[in-house]
Amino acid sequence: xxxxxxxxxxxYEDDARxxxxxxxxxxxxxxxxxxxxxxxxxTLAPGDRMPSIRAVMSRxxxxxxxxxxxxxxxxxxxxxxxxxxxxxxVRTPVPPKLDTVREPEVPVVPDEAQxxxxxxxxxxxxxxxxxFPDALNLGGATAxxxxxxxxxxxxxxxxxxxxxxxxxxxxxxxxxxxxxxxxAARRALAAGVTVSPDEIIVxxxxxxxxxxxxxxxxxxxxxxxxxSPAFFGLLQILESLGLRALEIPTxxxxxxxxxxxxIALAAYGNVKALVVVPNLQNPLGCVMPDERxxxxxxxxxxxxxxxxxxxxxxxxxxxxENAKPIKAWDTGGHVIHCASFNKVLAPGMRLGWMSxxxxxxxVRMLKFAQSRHNxxxxxxxxxxxxxxxxxxxxxxxxxxxxxxxxxxTIDAVARYFPEGTRxxxxxxxxxxxxxxxxxxxxxxxxxxxLVQGIRVAPGSIFSNxxxxxxxxxxxxxxxxxHSLEQALRRLGHLAGSVR
Amino acid sequence: xxxxxxxxxxxYEDDARxxxxxxxxxxxxxxxxxxxxxxxxxTLAPGDRMPSIRAVMSRxxxxxxxxxxxxxxxxxxxxxxxxxxxxxxVRTPVPPKLDTVREPEVPVVPDEAQxxxxxxxxxxxxxxxxxFPDALNLGGATAxxxxxxxxxxxxxxxxxxxxxxxxxxxxxxxxxxxxxxxxAARRALAAGVTVSPDEIIVxxxxxxxxxxxxxxxxxxxxxxxxxSPAFFGLLQILESLGLRALEIPTxxxxxxxxxxxxIALAAYGNVKALVVVPNLQNPLGCVMPDERxxxxxxxxxxxxxxxxxxxxxxxxxxxxENAKPIKAWDTGGHVIHCASFNKVLAPGMRLGWMSxxxxxxxVRMLKFAQSRHNxxxxxxxxxxxxxxxxxxxxxxxxxxxxxxxxxxTIDAVARYFPEGTRxxxxxxxxxxxxxxxxxxxxxxxxxxxLVQGIRVAPGSIFSNxxxxxxxxxxxxxxxxxHSLEQALRRLGHLAGSVR
Numbered sequence: 001x002x003x004x005x006x007x008x009x010x011x012y013e014d015d016a017r018x019x020x021x022x023x024x025x026x027x028x029x030x031x032x033x034x035x036x037x038x039x040x041x042x043t044l045a046p047g048d049r050m051p052s053i054r055a056v057m058s059r060x061x062x063x064x065x066x067x068x069x070x071x072x073x074x075x076x077x078x079x080x081x082x083x084x085x086x087x088x089x090v091r092t093p094v095p096p097k098l099d100t101v102r103e104p105e106v107p108v109v110p111d112e113a114q115x116x117x118x119x120x121x122x123x124x125x126x127x128x129x130x131x132f133p134d135a136l137n138l139g140g141a142t143a144x145x146x147x148x149x150x151x152x153x154x155x156x157x158x159x160x161x162x163x164x165x166x167x168x169x170x171x172x173x174x175x176x177x178x179x180x181x182x183x184a185a186r187r188a189l190a191a192g193v194t195v196s197p198d199e200i201i202v203x204x205x206x207x208x209x210x211x212x213x214x215x216x217x218x219x220x221x222x223x224x225x226x227x228s229p230a231f232f233g234l235l236q237i238l239e240s241l242g243l244r245a246l247e248i249p250t251x252x253x254x255x256x257x258x259x260x261x262x263i264a265l266a267a268y269g270n271v272k273a274l275v276v277v278p279n280l281q282n283p284l285g286c287v288m289p290d291e292r293x294x295x296x297x298x299x300x301x302x303x304x305x306x307x308x309x310x311x312x313x314x315x316x317x318x319x320x321e322n323a324k325p326i327k328a329w330d331t332g333g334h335v336i337h338c339a340s341f342n343k344v345l346a347p348g349m350r351l352g353w354m355s356x357x358x359x360x361x362x363v364r365m366l367k368f369a370q371s372r373h374n375x376x377x378x379x380x381x382x383x384x385x386x387x388x389x390x391x392x393x394x395x396x397x398x399x400x401x402x403x404x405x406x407x408x409t410i411d412a413v414a415r416y417f418p419e420g421t422r423x424x425x426x427x428x429x430x431x432x433x434x435x436x437x438x439x440x441x442x443x444x445x446x447x448x449x450l451v452q453g454i455r456v457a458p459g460s461i462f463s464n465x466x467x468x469x470x471x472x473x474x475x476x477x478x479x480x481x482h483s484l485e486q487a488l489r490r491l492g493h494l495a496g497s498v499r
Numbered sequence: 500x501x502x503x504x505x506x507x508x509x510x511y512e513d514d515a516r517x518x519x520x521x522x523x524x525x526x527x528x529x530x531x532x533x534x535x536x537x538x539x540x541x542t543l544a545p546g547d548r549m550p551s552i553r554a555v556m557s558r559x560x561x562x563x564x565x566x567x568x569x570x571x572x573x574x575x576x577x578x579x580x581x582x583x584x585x586x587x588x589v590r591t592p593v594p595p596k597l598d599t600v601r602e603p604e605v606p607v608v609p610d611e612a613q614x615x616x617x618x619x620x621x622x623x624x625x626x627x628x629x630x631f632p633d634a635l636n637l638g639g640a641t642a643x644x645x646x647x648x649x650x651x652x653x654x655x656x657x658x659x660x661x662x663x664x665x666x667x668x669x670x671x672x673x674x675x676x677x678x679x680x681x682x683a684a685r686r687a688l689a690a691g692v693t694v695s696p697d698e699i700i701v702x703x704x705x706x707x708x709x710x711x712x713x714x715x716x717x718x719x720x721x722x723x724x725x726x727s728p729a730f731f732g733l734l735q736i737l738e739s740l741g742l743r744a745l746e747i748p749t750x751x752x753x754x755x756x757x758x759x760x761x762i763a764l765a766a767y768g769n770v771k772a773l774v775v776v777p778n779l780q781n782p783l784g785c786v787m788p789d790e791r792x793x794x795x796x797x798x799x800x801x802x803x804x805x806x807x808x809x810x811x812x813x814x815x816x817x818x819x820e821n822a823k824p825i826k827a828w829d830t831g832g833h834v835i836h837c838a839s840f841n842k843v844l845a846p847g848m849r850l851g852w853m854s855x856x857x858x859x860x861x862v863r864m865l866k867f868a869q870s871r872h873n874x875x876x877x878x879x880x881x882x883x884x885x886x887x888x889x890x891x892x893x894x895x896x897x898x899x900x901x902x903x904x905x906x907x908t909i910d911a912v913a914r915y916f917p918e919g920t921r922x923x924x925x926x927x928x929x930x931x932x933x934x935x936x937x938x939x940x941x942x943x944x945x946x947x948x949l950v951q952g953i954r955v956a957p958g959s960i961f962s963n964x965x966x967x968x969x970x971x972x973x974x975x976x977x978x979x980x981h982s983l984e985q986a987l988r989r990l991g992h993l994a995g996s997v998r
Contacts, residue, residue: 123864126673126867130673140670142670144669145665145668145669148667148668149668150664150665150667150668151664153664153667153668154660154661154664154667157656157660157667158657158660158661161653161656161657162653162657165649165650165652165653166644166649166847167847168647168649168652168653168656168845168847168848168877169644169647169648169649169652169845169846169847169848170643170644170846170847171639171641171841171846171847172847172849174625174629203870204703204870204871204873205870205871207868207869207870207871208869208870211868211869211870215739219719219741220718220719220741233868236864236867236868237868237869239868240714240864240865240868240869242718242719342670346667346668347668347669347670348665348666348667348668348669348670348671348874348875348876349667349668349874350671350870350871350872350873350874365622365735365739366739368625368735369706369710369732369735369736369738369739370706370707370710370736370739370869371702371703371704371706371707371710371849371870372703372704372706372849373849374703374849375847375848375849375874375877376847377847378667378874381667
């Protein structure tokens with residue numbers, strides 16, 4: 001960390017007289033953040049006496065109640081502790097001593113029973129969450145609107161409509177607007193994937209792309225290999241298409257176990273496709289190493305299994321240059337690559353796309369039959385934004401913010417969650433996969449948290465098996481602040497008390 | 500027709516000196532239209548000598564070339580004929596002596612072979628048409644942008660985005676935006692259907708709605724009864740979902756034959772659903788009479804067959820009050836009602852919706868799994884437009900324009916198409932179903948027309964059988980003008996020369 005060339009004491013006194021920046025947070029939260037920085041910088045060291053409540057009131061011209069809330073907030077976060085009759089003293093917060101989530105068990109032939117899976121569990125959880133629309137949403141996978149380039153997209157939309165108002169009243173292009181397909185193709189090229197605009201089909205989000213990919217390569221009754229844990233939406237898609245999910249153990253650091261996959265492919269002859277999220281897997285947040293991506297493709301080709309690669313998060317990786325799509329190794333069109341701008345650019349614009357390799361014509365026909373063309377306007381807006389330098393600048397900022405949000409959330413989990421809690425260590429994105437102490441029923445945590453105004457995703461919906469019953473997925477969609485900290489504290493308390 | 504209380508001659512002289520209204524058409528077209536009206540009103544009667552070219556030039560201050568084009572245009576349309584060395588004389592155009600298309604054959608148990616139908620024919624026709632993007636499109640089912648309220652929608656979109664820019668960067672509501680669902684529910688109420696906003700699910704166009712409805716009520720391998728001829732998109736949907744189409748003969752005036760349907764339901768036990776377009780059937784353009792709608796529902800309930808009602812065109816009916824949805828008779832939730840604003844408001848906004856009766860929860864789940872929520876922005880724009888009186892005023896104008904376009908197109912077909920051609924007499928919308936003389940191969944007409952820059956829809960794609968091989972569907976998407984007249988003339992010539 002860079003140290004400023006002024007004496008700590010001087011800086012501290014100076015800063016104290018400055019106005020606190022207006023971040024939109026309540027005053028006590030900003031004041032607490034101010035002291036947190038002073039402590040973190042070493043200006044106030046562990047063991048030092050904190051200025052008295054009265055001193056804080058007069059120095060910052062705040063009320064008694066604000067000063068008390070500030071102290072409580074710092075105490076909650078572990079930066080202060082009260083000594084009876086002596087006042088408040090600075091302390092170093094409990095170091096995040098969170099263990100990482102465990103590797104999956106040694107691969108064995110998966111139990112066939114696990115893919116019975118009528119997935120009403122997912123529907124139930126979604127419906128239950130929808131009944132609490134005002135809950136603090138830590139159960140989703142998109143960031144809050146503030147983290148996306150709202151104003152720039154608004155300006156572009158308005159301008160485009162002024163020049164081409166009939167975008168609203170003319171039918172669009174069947175596989176997508178050429179400008180958007182070109183922008184997507186260039187983006188793919190930058191990620192190491194050679195694909196022409198003609199090979200790109202625009203879809204309603206990445207979800208429609210995965211649906212179409214599965215419909216193109218598999219028939220009802222077929223089996224599809226997936227990661228375990230897997231994005232619950234995928235389990236729902238498979239069920240709705242009459243496909244059977246074969247869950248392959250997946251490492252929180254290396255991605256899907258190739259050893260387990262090979263055993264499964266050898267044991268079951270009816271696996272038609274594999275769906276994989278190689279970069280920032282949901283919920284694990286891991287990036288599969290390059291050599292494993294190449295090996296996975298080779299293995300699937302050997303067994304004649306179509307590879308469907310779902311890539312909603314790649315651009316959120318801390319180092320996207322290390323997060324190549326598997327499609328980059330695909331020379332024969334065996335990989336169907338599905339992507340989306342929902343999580344990285346604009347959750348309200350529903351922009352997905354895919355390049356379907358050998359299945360291109362079939363996917364085109366299925367897309368036409370399923371929902372025709374998508375709206376042209378958002379495609380053109382996105383194409384223009386992506387084509388400018390603004391997209392990369394936005395992504396850079398977004399990644400930095402998400403990294404900070406993840407780190408602070410992990411710290412808070414370490415402080416407030418019960419002994420024995422473990423966390424994933426994602427290298428990008430906004431999702432944390434949290435293992436609560438063994439025996440914790442995450443559906444009960446989910447329900448109790450909802451009632452207290454906090455929404456998380458219970459681990460049980462990430463598998464047709466019961467394997468992740470004690471897990472929760474917690475997302476980091478918004479800048480960390482006091483209210484978020486308090487929510488995580490309540491959540492930690494619930495996780496420790498619910499069984 | 501109201502007669503103005505002035506002498507015809509006076510009116511004619513007066514009008515001639517007026518400026519011609521600027522309709523956007525070329526000058527000669529407007530001048531021709533001006534004289535066409537004068538002739539139609541009887542001001543210039545059959546046998547009268549037409550003013551000379553020179554007189555027309557000086558009266559309207561137009562060039563020789565414009566005057567000549569005007570005369571040629573009137574001659575082409577049958578309003579003038581040239582007598583050598585005597586000049587041009589008025590004549591009544593050949594009276595449209597077009598017969599209406601025939602009723603289908605006496606119902607018999609349908610041949611099972613007809614629903615083998617791998618519908619690659621449709622894909623081939625669509626791909627072929629896409630290779631001629633500049634062709635005059637008489638093969639589609641939406642009107643040109645000029646006929647929709649482009650400017651009003653642009654203004655609304657821009658204003659909404661100014662107030663709520665995060666519509667672009669926030670995830671939308673899963674079953675659709677409440678405002679839109681309320682607007683759709685009110686619209687349904689006005690059509691005699693009682694449905695609450697909560698029962699409405701927003702979809703990507705009506706096509707996604709029909710897909711979801713079929714997926715909710717039928718499994719791959721099941722049989723679905725449909726109209727014959729049917730919208731080719733439906734045949735494609737059925738094929739893509741692994742469903743078998745059972746084609747029921749359908750009258751060009753009364754809609755699906757209930758007699759044939761009953762015979763078919765009694766003969767086949769595996770019919771799970773029926774898809775019907777009761778109002779402005781595509782391609783026939785007919786509206787099923789009320790008592791037949793009620794009887795159809797009763798019959799389907801008796802046989803336990805789910806009714807999927809597809810309603811993209813209802814609001815284009817000349818008298819929408821006579822075009823009630825079947826859903827209006829449904830008290831038990833047996834009808835899945837699918838609708839869309841694509842054809843009536845904004846082809847670029849992809850707004851569809853459905854109310855799924857007993858299958859509501861299943862459809863909700865399928866929609867979520869298939870493509871999540873739709874964009875909020877166009878839903879809010881449409882809700883506002885529909886809620887104002889502007890929508891009804893727009894519909895009124897649109898219906899009037901479509902009626903004029905249909906009538907002029909039928910006139911032109913009567914003039915230019917070969918002896919023995921028959922046409923449907925739709926009571927709304929923009930589609931004409933034309934029976935060419937027996938033995939005409941409409942796919943050859945389609946191909947030859949494309950090469951000449953005209954796109955129509957060959958009858959062969961409206962059935963899995965060969966029954967409509969000599970039909971074409973011609974749409975009336977744009978104001979009738981000279982170039983359209985010339986195109987229909989060429990088309991008529993092709994239809995007469997291709998076998």
